[in-house]
Amino acid sequence: MAVREFAERGADLELVGIQKRFPGFTAIENLDLTIPAGSFFALLGPSGCGKTTTLRLVAGLEEPTQGRILIGGKDVTSTRSHERPVNTVFQSYALFPHMSIIENVAFGLKRRRIGDPLGKAHEALRLVELDHLAQRRPQQLSGGQQQRVALARAIVNRPALLLLDEPLGALDLKLRRQMQLELKTIQEEVGLTFLHVTHDQEEAMTMADTVAVMNKGAIEQMGAPAELYDLPKTAFVANFLGQSNLFSGEVAGSTDTAIAVDAGGARLVVPKARAHRHNGAVTVGVRPEKVSLHVEAPVPSSERNVLGPGRVLDVSFSGVSTQYLVDVPGHGTILVFAQNTGSGPSVGVGAEVWASWLVEHGFGLDDGAVEVERFAADDSTTSIAAQRRDDLVAELGEG
């Protein structure tokens, strides 16, 4: 058996033409993916997008219908789970309830007959600061502690590839932050390859070197977090990874460096370098924090795109920033995040405003004209309140 020794370093993971069909549906369609050794890779996607299935395929808990899996250049497609140099931190932790914490952590070492399993297990527990609980049973630990034990149980084996299946899902926010930091530190210290599966975009962005956004069994876009955030390729990525204001329209003109899009009567300019398509029906967008609000019509300039006038539908204050929902006739609702630095205008609900952003902050998607996913006005408290009132009035009117 191959995995009698610790991995010297992380290994490359390569998925080639993977397809996984379950009776009745296809979880993964033709997936190709290469994860370089030593990287922290996040697979990000909504539930049911196939990310957990991908992880289970790599762990050997599922068999691909088609395709090959290579770890460190070796084909492991037909290798069974216990023979792969891979460990998983399960979403449910799956700590053995009939063993003490230390027995749980030493389990993998004992199976591989590695010398001094208990000493190494204690060391791993010290790393996650739980050595004092070594003799307890998993049921006696809190969720966060169990999670750390699950992590220690996987890391102690020094796998070439560590798989993390939403391991932070059950933790509260503070513990989550702390664990994210710890995970990142451990990854840098031990130099393993991490494959992290999550639906939490913030978690993926703060922790991973490379993020792959997955949707409906396929990867929509892959890259460094900042790159993905700055230049989303599809409407799905634009809205799953943070939020975006998207506008669909025809390309009305172009220069060497930029295209102009006629979106509902407004002329929106996007640099060519930041647009995936340069003609026909396109969708362009801008991140909400890049948009600024004006109480007077801004002076038209070639450097800014301007929309307006519109009306503020909702204002929600969250300390460092304020979120405005602005209804601009012909363009739907626009989301604006304004940092509370005291420099911008402070407006209330119902105020007439203009929205503008620098041309270089816009981006053009690879999708054609899409059914733009709007920040539904129904989400705003005012409109819900208005809707409730209308419903009540209607009900009273009937009675």
Next chain:
Amino acid sequence: MAFAAFATAEAQPQAPRKSSRIALFLLLPGILYLVLFFLTPLVSLLLTSLQAPLEYGDIGQYQYAFNWQNYVDVMTAYWPHILRSFGYALAATVFALLFSYPLAYFIGVKARRWPLLQSLMLVLVIAPFFISFLLRTLAWKQILSDESFVITSLKALSLLGPDAHFTGTPFAVIFGLTYNFIPFMTLPLYTALERLDLRYLEAGSDLYANPFTVFRKITVPLSMPGIVAGTLLTFIPAAGDYVNASRDFLGGPDTQMMGNVIEANFLVLLNYPAAAALSIILMAAILVLVGVYVKRSGTEDLL
């Protein structure tokens, strides 16, 4: 209770003291029942086991005494039966476990995807209960008797010697005990395995354990409550059984178990103190054996 062992591992909240009177009231029927039908016969049995024959009395007439010599007498007279009882019961328990575990595993784990198959198989496990235990054992006597098709065929094939018997041998008795107690073994095992979380098995496999090690280190310990319950439900009644070993069923003169000698002493020899003393010995021995077993299997907190 064994089956709920893992679920109730966390500390139970303290019941409010006020309800203790209501609890006592609700317990009353149970307590009365136990006093009437368990404690009273037990004390009566204990007293009977110490009785001495009535002086100048008829056979079967006894008087209260403190004649502990009864115990010494039955031990010297019947020690082979005592050993045989526990030997047969142990063998039957082991065979029943070996037969039932794969069956329960299939019903409780492999058949999870097909609930209909699962229910059907459970019904099949319970189905023998619809026919009297005595009739089924008699049926086996017919099937395995010297003139039966099975035995004559085996003899024709020279798999059995021409003078070989099956009924009346220890094998037949152990076979009968195993057969009769298989449902009692299968059902608790099924209950434990049905709740087995397969994610633990996946985690074991992920941690380099091969399928056999996963079974030994994870599946078996996690189904321990079922194993303990099943073996107790099989061993205790099997040790006291007097039907399978009886000459009228699968046994012979050399296969008599404690149940048979208790029955003979009580109904034929009318030696009530001896029968009572044997019963007490059987009970005490089972109590000790079970206590040691439960302690050794590390499931005392699960019972």
